[in-house]
Amino acid sequence: MSQTSRGGDTAPPSTATALPTPKERRRLREALSLSEEQVAEAMGVTKATVKAWETGRSAPRGRKREAYAKLLRGLPDDPAETPAGPTPAPTAHVRPKAADRRAARPPKGPARPEQRLKPAPEPAPDPVPAPEPAPEPVAARGPEPSGLTAEEAFDALYGHAAPGLVHQTYLLTGRRALSREAVEHAFHHAWEHWPEVAVDADPVGWVRAAAYEYALSPWHRLRRTHKHPDAPPTEAGRRALLGALLDLPAPYRRTVLLYDGLGLDLPETAAETEASTPAAANRLLYAHAEIGRRVPELADPEALQRRLATLVAEAPTATLPAARAVRGGSERRTRRLTRAVVGVTAALVCVTALTAVTAPTRYIPDIAPGQTVNGVPVRGGPQKLGEEDVELRDRLRSEPNPGPERLVPTVR
CATH class of the missing domain: 1.10.260 (434 Repressor (Amino-terminal Domain))
Structure with missing residues (x-):
C-alpha cells in the first residue's frame, strides 16, 4: 500500500x-x-x-x-x-504523585488541546468580554519544521513505542510470542490507517489500544502456540505479581496496567478501555483487592503503583523486525486482501452472468407425479417360467430321446 x-x-x-x-x-x-x-x-x-x-x-x-x-x-x-472572574475549582480528580508516575511513561505525541490553549485575556472594559478562540490542534496546522515524510514518521513512532509495547503486552498476557505478534499487528493496522494515526493527538495510545485489543482476544486460546502462558519469572516477587495479574479478568488487568503502570488518569483509562469512569474505578478497586490478597506486600495501592511503574519502565529485551519490514508486510497484506476481494467479486459477477444466460425465459410448469389407475386389465400372454420350468425345458432340449431305443421313432 x-x-x-x-x-x-x-x-x-x-x-x-x-x-x-x-x-x-x-x-x-x-x-x-x-x-x-x-x-x-x-x-x-x-x-x-x-x-x-x-x-x-x-x-x-x-x-x-x-x-x-x-x-x-x-x-x-x-x-x-x-468568563473573566474567579477561576472555578477543578472537578476532575487528580490523584497524588501523578507527575512522578508520568515521568516514566513514554511521551504521547503532541500535547493535548487543553495544554496548548493560550491564557485567558485580561478583562476588557466591555460588560461582556468576547472569549479568545482556541487554537487548532498541532496535528492539523500543517507540516512540522522537521518535514518528515509518512515513512519517516512511522519509523520514528515504531522505534520509539514498539519495544515498550511488547513489554507491556507481555505483562497483560504472559506470552512473549503473542506480545510480539500483537505489536506487529497493531503497527500493520496503524500503517494501513496512517492518515488517521498521523493526525491523532496520541499516536502511541492509538497503537497501544490496537495491540491490547489483539493480545486480549479470547480466540488465541484456541491456538496451540498461545494456549498456555510462558514459564513464569524466576524472581519470587515478579512471579507473584505476574501471576496475580494474569488471574484477573482481561478488562480488569488492562485497567490496572493503564492506571497504575502507565500513570493514565481515570477518565483517560476509562476512555481507552471503552468503559464509564465509575466502571473503571470499580475495576481498579477490585483489582487492588485481589492483588493485595494474593501479594500482601502490595496491598497498599501506592506500593502496587511503584512496582508496576518499575516493571513497565524496564528496558525491553524483545527482538523486533525493522520498521521497513513492518511497512512492507502491511502493504503486502493489503495487496493480497485487495486481490482476494477482486477475485471474489469477479467470481460473483461470472456466476451471476452465467445464471442470467442459462435461466429460462418463460415459466415451465412442473410435471405432475404419476398416479395409480384402477380398472386396467392384467397384461396377457404366457406366464413367466420359474426355475424348475426353465430346468425342465433345458433338459428336453438337450435330451430329445431319453426313452428306450425301441420306442424311438424311425424316419423313413
Whole structure:
C-alpha cells in the first residue's frame, strides 16, 4: 500500500468546528455531570454515536460538529469559554504523585488541546468580554519544521513505542510470542490507517489500544502456540505479581496496567478501555483487592503503583523486525486482501452472468407425479417360467430321446 498522505496535508478546521481529543471530550462531558444519553438527546443522535465520538472511532460532521463543539466549549472547564472572574475549582480528580508516575511513561505525541490553549485575556472594559478562540490542534496546522515524510514518521513512532509495547503486552498476557505478534499487528493496522494515526493527538495510545485489543482476544486460546502462558519469572516477587495479574479478568488487568503502570488518569483509562469512569474505578478497586490478597506486600495501592511503574519502565529485551519490514508486510497484506476481494467479486459477477444466460425465459410448469389407475386389465400372454420350468425345458432340449431305443421313432 503506497502511503503518500501525511498528517500535515489535512486542512485545518475552523475555530467554530475545532474539537478536542476524544479523551478530552469525555472529560468535558463528565465535568458538567452530563450522561451520554443527555448529550445524545441534545445533539439528536443515539447513545452509540456519542460513545463513538468519545472513543475516536468517528467524529461529527457539518452542523452537528459545530453544535458539538459549542456544547463542549460551553462547559465550565474549558478556559476558552470561561468568563473573566474567579477561576472555578477543578472537578476532575487528580490523584497524588501523578507527575512522578508520568515521568516514566513514554511521551504521547503532541500535547493535548487543553495544554496548548493560550491564557485567558485580561478583562476588557466591555460588560461582556468576547472569549479568545482556541487554537487548532498541532496535528492539523500543517507540516512540522522537521518535514518528515509518512515513512519517516512511522519509523520514528515504531522505534520509539514498539519495544515498550511488547513489554507491556507481555505483562497483560504472559506470552512473549503473542506480545510480539500483537505489536506487529497493531503497527500493520496503524500503517494501513496512517492518515488517521498521523493526525491523532496520541499516536502511541492509538497503537497501544490496537495491540491490547489483539493480545486480549479470547480466540488465541484456541491456538496451540498461545494456549498456555510462558514459564513464569524466576524472581519470587515478579512471579507473584505476574501471576496475580494474569488471574484477573482481561478488562480488569488492562485497567490496572493503564492506571497504575502507565500513570493514565481515570477518565483517560476509562476512555481507552471503552468503559464509564465509575466502571473503571470499580475495576481498579477490585483489582487492588485481589492483588493485595494474593501479594500482601502490595496491598497498599501506592506500593502496587511503584512496582508496576518499575516493571513497565524496564528496558525491553524483545527482538523486533525493522520498521521497513513492518511497512512492507502491511502493504503486502493489503495487496493480497485487495486481490482476494477482486477475485471474489469477479467470481460473483461470472456466476451471476452465467445464471442470467442459462435461466429460462418463460415459466415451465412442473410435471405432475404419476398416479395409480384402477380398472386396467392384467397384461396377457404366457406366464413367466420359474426355475424348475426353465430346468425342465433345458433338459428336453438337450435330451430329445431319453426313452428306450425301441420306442424311438424311425424316419423313413
